[in-house]
Amino acid sequence: MKFAFKLNGRAVISAGMLISAFLLMGGRCDNNGGQNPDAGLYHTYAEINDELHKLAADHPPIARVSSIGKSVEGRDLWAIKISDNVTQDEPESTVVFVGGHHAREWIAVDMPFLLAKYFLNRYGADTTITRIVNQTEIWIVPMVNPDGHQYSVTTQRLWRKNRRNNGDGTFGVDLNRNYEYEWGGPGSSGDTFSDIYRGPAPFSEPETQAVRDFLQQHRPRSLISYHNFSQLILYPWGYTNNPAPDEPLLQNLAVAMADRIRVVHNVTYTPEQSSDLYLASGDTTDWLYGALGVPCFTIELRPRSASPGFELPESQINPTFEENLPAALYLIDWSLQSNTVTL
Amino acid sequence: MGKFLLMLSGTLIICACRQQQPASSPTSIGLRKISISDQQTVERLRQSGVKILVQQPDYLVVYGDSAAAAQLRALATDTQPATEQDLTQRLVRIHFTDKARLQTIVDLGVDLWDVQGDSVTARVYDLYLEQLKQNGFTYRILKMDAGAPEDK
Numbered sequence: 001m002k003f004a005f006k007l008n009g010r011a012v013i014s015a016g017m018l019i020s021a022f023l024l025m026g027g028r029c030d031n032n033g034g035q036n037p038d039a040g041l042y043h044t045y046a047e048i049n050d051e052l053h054k055l056a057a058d059h060p061p062i063a064r065v066s067s068i069g070k071s072v073e074g075r076d077l078w079a080i081k082i083s084d085n086v087t088q089d090e091p092e093s094t095v096v097f098v099g100g101h102h103a104r105e106w107i108a109v110d111m112p113f114l115l116a117k118y119f120l121n122r123y124g125a126d127t128t129i130t131r132i133v134n135q136t137e138i139w140i141v142p143m144v145n146p147d148g149h150q151y152s153v154t155t156q157r158l159w160r161k162n163r164r165n166n167g168d169g170t171f172g173v174d175l176n177r178n179y180e181y182e183w184g185g186p187g188s189s190g191d192t193f194s195d196i197y198r199g200p201a202p203f204s205e206p207e208t209q210a211v212r213d214f215l216q217q218h219r220p221r222s223l224i225s226y227h228n229f230s231q232l233i234l235y236p237w238g239y240t241n242n243p244a245p246d247e248p249l250l251q252n253l254a255v256a257m258a259d260r261i262r263v264v265h266n267v268t269y270t271p272e273q274s275s276d277l278y279l280a281s282g283d284t285t286d287w288l289y290g291a292l293g294v295p296c297f298t299i300e301l302r303p304r305s306a307s308p309g310f311e312l313p314e315s316q317i318n319p320t321f322e323e324n325l326p327a328a329l330y331l332i333d334w335s336l337q338s339n340t341v342t343l
Numbered sequence: 344m345g346k347f348l349l350m351l352s353g354t355l356i357i358c359a360c361r362q363q364q365p366a367s368s369p370t371s372i373g374l375r376k377i378s379i380s381d382q383q384t385v386e387r388l389r390q391s392g393v394k395i396l397v398q399q400p401d402y403l404v405v406y407g408d409s410a411a412a413a414q415l416r417a418l419a420t421d422t423q424p425a426t427e428q429d430l431t432q433r434l435v436r437i438h439f440t441d442k443a444r445l446q447t448i449v450d451l452g453v454d455l456w457d458v459q460g461d462s463v464t465a466r467v468y469d470l471y472l473e474q475l476k477q478n479g480f481t482y483r484i485l486k487m488d489a490g491a492p493e494d495k
Binding site: 156157158160167168169170171186187189191193194195196197229230277278279280305306309310 | 371373374375396406424425426427430442445446449450451452453454455456457458459464466468489490
């Protein structure tokens with residue numbers, strides 16, 4: 001304290017500059033190994049932040065970026081809305097694409113981000129894209145778990161969970177086991193050190209709370225949550241082997257999307273009920289379907305197997321996007337056509 | 344004014360740098376790291392009922408409740424809080440016979456990466472390996488440190 005009072009004007013200015021630099025760099029001491037990490041052609045949190053805002057700035061009539069909430073470490077969960085009359089909430093079908101629940105699944109962030117970029121760059125030049133942008137409200141939340149993603153980029157490539165300090169020497173809650181519907185059931189763990197730790201309570205995490213509040217507010221007609229890997233199109237339920245009440249519809253949509261994916265690069269994505277793989281509870285799609293009745297899908301992107309697993313080579317980013325684009329367009333079209341149908 | 348701003352900024356920095364520390368369970372001792380120099384220590388700990396999460400050549404990571412803490416004290420074992428860097432996991436291939444057995448693997452809490460035919464690739468702690476063994480599963484360790492970079 002005494003030292004501070006003895007500082008002269010120059011020292012105060014220097015200290016102020018240091019503080020400003022600190023705050024400009026994000027103002028966090030979160031041991032992330034640097035403020036500008038590099039994920040190669042994959043997008044980091046900072047890059048997603050920059051590029052989403054740039055996309056919105058370049059297409060102001062049809063794109064708007066907003067934060068749907070903050071992560072445990074205080075990062076914004078960015079969403080981009082794409083629609084004509086973007087500042088208005090119109091009575092149009094809403095379709096949502098989310099990605100990056102799991103930190104290490106980098107392609108699951110780039111996939112929805114590339115969707116946003118594609119819609120905005122093709123608007124006005126491509127009749128299909130122009131039509132769907134005019135007639136629907138598309139929301140894209142590419143990175144639900146920014147803290148975990150940052151940690152995966154800077155510190156531990158295979159990190160899965162968020163960065164909650166569990167208070168016992170362990171970190172992280174599996175966000176895709178933290179949703180409320182049948183929370184605590186099979187395929188999740190109460191061990192804080194487990195990679196499928198479900199958290200101390202349903203919706204205990206700010207990230208899942210933000211997604212919940214956003215979806216309750218916007219009531220989408222359909223949703224895709226991107227993950228990797230295994231090349232699967234999964235539909236509810238995940239917590240039980242029983243079929244969902246709308247199982248025929250969900251299966252038909254999943255099969256139709258798989259068919260559209262296959263014709264692009266002859267790559268097979270298997271459509272199946274989520275529990276066909278194994279039971280897992282507390283995930284995004286079980287909650288969205290169980291609580292709000294929304295047809296929704298988890299798409300496990302490339303590759304097929306554990307080699308290369310999560311570390312999908314950069315050369316496969318574009319092919320993955322290319323093959324998944326027609327599936328996304330199909331679901332948007334279905335959402336448009338079925339807008340008056342009640343499930 | 345400048346001095347006031349400086350002091351205020353300093354306070355803000357200190358606040359920003361503080362890690363979030365939720366309260367842990369009062370009965371939990373958290374994860375503790377124990378340096379080991381011989382196998383006898385490991386055996387003593389194992390027989391005492393303390394749960395061994397990770398067993399490396401030079402240290403263990405253990406956890407448990409207040410009873411475990413008492414056991415550690417009785418064994419006069421020095422411990423320190425474990426860090427994330429201590430939590431080594433193995434990459435393994437585990438064989439199963441049917442879907443119910445696969446679900447048993449999942450429900451242990453392992454980090455399941457891939458299901459191919461009658462086996463899965465998973466990232467597991469030594470504690471889970473022990474439980475797999477007790478449940479009659481066979482497995483093969485692919486990598487002793489699942490997080491280590493691939494050998495080129």
